Amino acid sequence: MLRYLIPVGLLAALVAFFFVGLGRDKQTLPSPLLGKPAPAFSLPRVDDPTQTVSNKDFAGQPYVLNVWATWCVGCRQEHDALLAIAARGEVPIVGLNWKDERDLAQQWLRELGNPYVVTAFDQEGRVAIDWGVYGAPETFLVDSAGNVIHKHVAPLTVEIWEREFLPLLKQQAVSR
Amino acid sequence: MRICAAVLACMLLASFAHAIDTAPAFADPAQQARYERIARELRCLQCRSETIADSNASLAEDLRRQLRELIAAGKTDAEIMTYMTDRYGDYVLYRPPVKSNTWLLWAAPALLVLGGGVIAVVVILRKSKLPDDDLPEDDRARGSGAP
Numbered sequence: 001m002l003r004y005l006i007p008v009g010l011l012a013a014l015v016a017f018f019f020v021g022l023g024r025d026k027q028t029l030p031s032p033l034l035g036k037p038a039p040a041f042s043l044p045r046v047d048d049p050t051q052t053v054s055n056k057d058f059a060g061q062p063y064v065l066n067v068w069a070t071w072c073v074g075c076r077q078e079h080d081a082l083l084a085i086a087a088r089g090e091v092p093i094v095g096l097n098w099k100d101e102r103d104l105a106q107q108w109l110r111e112l113g114n115p116y117v118v119t120a121f122d123q124e125g126r127v128a129i130d131w132g133v134y135g136a137p138e139t140f141l142v143d144s145a146g147n148v149i150h151k152h153v154a155p156l157t158v159e160i161w162e163r164e165f166l167p168l169l170k171q172q173a174v175s176r
Numbered sequence: 177m178r179i180c181a182a183v184l185a186c187m188l189l190a191s192f193a194h195a196i197d198t199a200p201a202f203a204d205p206a207q208q209a210r211y212e213r214i215a216r217e218l219r220c221l222q223c224r225s226e227t228i229a230d231s232n233a234s235l236a237e238d239l240r241r242q243l244r245e246l247i248a249a250g251k252t253d254a255e256i257m258t259y260m261t262d263r264y265g266d267y268v269l270y271r272p273p274v275k276s277n278t279w280l281l282w283a284a285p286a287l288l289v290l291g292g293g294v295i296a297v298v299v300i301l302r303k304s305k306l307p308d309d310d311l312p313e314d315d316r317a318r319g320s321g322a323p
Binding site for chain 2: 032
C-alpha cells in the first residue's frame, strides 16, 4: 500500500506547488516602501522649470503620486481614469514625469487634459529610483503622515481606485 | 549584401564585447572590477532575467549610474546593497538573502542530495537482503543440491 501512496503523495505535493505558483502574480513586485516614509524629492515643474515641486508642499495631507511618461502606452490607457478620479476631488494627484522630454509632456497634458495638481519633471529618473519605480505607470498613495500606504503597478482604472485606494483614504479620514 | 554581412559581424562582435557601457566607468582597474562585480549581482527589474550589467533597458542604465556614483562616493558593498534593497526589495538581488521565506530555496539542494542518499541506502540495503535468485540456471541447480 505504502509503495503506491508515496509516489501519489509526491505528485500531489508537486501539483499543489504548481497550482499555488500559477495563481501568484509574478509581475507585480512587492514594494519595500509600504508603511515607510515617502522618499523626499524636490524637482522642477514640468510646466515651468523655474519653479520646483517638493513633497513638503503636500505635508499633512494625503496625496497620490502617479508616475507617467509620454512614451508609456499604459499611461495613455489610464489617462481618462486619472481625469475621472481627479474630478472627484478626493485627493490631489501629483504627477511624476519620468525620463521624458519636457515639450512632449506639456503637449500631452494640453491634448489629453491635466489630472495633476502639479507635475514634477524627473528627466534623469533619480527620484523614480528613490521610489522604487521599475515600470510606468505606477501609482502611490501617501497618507497625511507622509507614509506610503499603497502602490499600484499597471494602468489605473476607476474600479481599482474604488477597490484599493478609496477604502485606505477613508480610513485615513476616520483615524484623523 | 556585403553591408548586411558587415552589420551581422558587428552585432556578433558586440555581443562578445563588454556587456556594460561603452567605455570603462573607472580609471582605477580595482574600482572597475568592483563595479562590474556588483553590477552582475543586481537584477534589472524591467527585464527580470538579466542583470543590470547585461541589460540595455533604461532602468538598468540608471541603476548602473547610481552604482557608479555610490562607488565613487566610497560606499561599501553592504551599503550599496542596502541602498538597492531599500528601494526595490530583495528581488533586486540575484542572490537572495537567507530568510524565513527563502530558507527552503537555499536548503533545497542539500535536502535533495540527502533525500536521494537516504533512498539509495534503503534500496541497497533491501536488495542486499534478497536471495541471489539471478544466478545462472545451472548454478542455482547445484546450490539446491539437486542432481
